[in-house]
Amino acid sequence: MKPLRRLGLLLVVVLMFLLAGCGGASQEKGAATSGGTSSAGTSNPTKPKYTVALEATFAPFEFRDMKTGDFTGFDIDLIKAVGQVAGFDVEIKEMGFDGIITALQTNNVDLAISGISIDDERKKAVDFSMPYYQSGLVVAVKTDNNTIKGFDDLNGKKIAVQIGTTSAKEAKKIPGAKVTELDKVPDLFLELKNGGVDAVVNDLPVTAYYIQQGNKDIKIVGDVRAAEYYGIAVPKGKTEVLQKINEGLKTLKENGQYAEIYKKWFGQDPPSFLPGEPPQQKQ
Known part of the structure; x- marks a missing residue:
């Protein structure tokens, strides 16, 4: 009797196992079907995801948060806000500044947002959005330097600039200047502090922000030169992407979000003409 009883118990266990397996497969299939139906039945199409190029050492426009390692800055907040109102997601792709135009x-x-100045040469290679920021170039020297007081004193001097920028173009126009092109903005100021160059030519807001972070051994001298307007760049012919960006910038200006982002990073209200109106309409 004992062998038969054992055999009976074994058959019960096998039967229970088979039933459990069939039930599980049915549930999984039902779940998959339910999920598929729910997804297919969604009326809103999936938002497109745009890859955004930038060079993340251009604080306060784009840089990495020292604590989290995440991208942060004015440009980061702006392009995310544009995506929210224009209906697209953003995926950041970091690269050297001199490679951004080629990538486009x-x-x-x-697209690319990285403090990119709108100029005639770049407009031949890519298309730009309406301007979203007004900048300009300045000279920075060590605080104990009393001989260089602006651009006019840079003749024959050693100057550090970021490669591929309008700063580099401007510095190369200076008679006799020995221009050193480096990849990242912090490297420019390190070269200056170490005595490798006499001055740095760079964008005003970036230089000012660097000094505000406790680098009091650096100072800005002279006037702002070559007033520039930053734009969001897209490949030639990408009219749909460009239209979304411009519409997004206009919306952010109208609903006050642009002003909020600007004030967050620069501590003041933006110029009334930015963004959404061409520079010549400045009051």
Whole structure:
């Protein structure tokens, strides 16, 4: 009797196992079907995701948070806000500044926001949004330097600039100047502090922000030169992307979000003409 009883118990266990397996498969299939139906039945199409190129050492426009390692800055907040109101998601792709235009031309990225000045040469290679920030170039020297007081005193001097920028173009116009092009903005000021160069030519807000972070051994001298307007760059012919960006910038200006982001990073209200109106309309 004992062998038969054992055999009976074994058959019960096998039967229970088979039933459990069939029930599990049915549940999984039902769940998958339910999920598929729910997704297919969604009336709103999935938002497109645009890859955004930037060079993340250009504080306060784009840089990495020292604690979290996340990208942060004025440009980061702005492009995310544009995406929210214009209906697209953002995926950041960090690269060297001198490679951004090429990445756009080869369609390796969908757009770029990285303190990119709108100039005639770049407009031949890419398309730009309406301007979203007004900047300019300044000279920075060590605080104990009393001989260089502006651009006019840079003749024959050693100057550090970021490679591929309008700062580099401007510095190369200076007679006799020995221009050193470096990849990242912090490297410019390190070279200045170490005595490798006499001055740095760079964008005003970036230089000012660097000094505000406790680098009191650096000072800005002279006037602002070459007033510039930053724009969001897209590959030539990407009219749909460009239209979304421009509409997003206009919306942010109208609803006050642009002013909020601007004040967060620069501590003051933005110029009334930015963004959404061409520079010549400045009051």
